[in-house]
Amino acid sequence: MARLLFRLTHVPDDEAMDVRQLLDDNGIHYYETDAGRWRVGVDAIWLSDEAQYEHAKALLGEYQQQRTKDQQATYAELEARGEAPTLAKKIAAHPIRFMAQVIAIVFILAISIVPFWYAFS
Structure with a gap:
């Protein structure tokens, strides 16, 4: 049975590409769905093998912590320059x-x- 790993709704393109690359680099098999024309579906990345879920979730957690730190540093830099x-x-x-x-x-x-x-x- 497929398992939802990551929702792509309101996710910036660069972050979505990073998540795809992270999964590809670690040999985790996934597929994507989109919400469709009427937006009634789910924009998401799904795992087809539930046995890989815990590993993928751990990798995704590490990535998101690092991305949070990077984004906070970028914002602090913009704020210091008065460009926030x-x-x-x-x-x-x-x-x-x-x-x-x-x-x-x-x-x-x-x-x-x-x-x-x-x-x-």
Whole structure:
């Protein structure tokens, strides 16, 4: 029976490639599934041999710990240089998108609240 090893939903491409390479380098047989056109399936890496699961899980745990340290170091370096992403920088990069989202939120709130306002006044 197949066993789920790693979900690929919202995983960056570089991390997914690293996981595939890790499994290939260690001779672990796997296959991938995708969620399909309507996104009702599962984007994941599965092991076809359940006997390899514990070994694969241990390798994946080590990889993820190392990746976490690397990503934290990268973020700390960006933060030290003043280049870390912040809300203000994201708004400044896309001001029209931000204003459109604010207008949409206000519009939806108005449509939701106005009927009750007139019903109770």
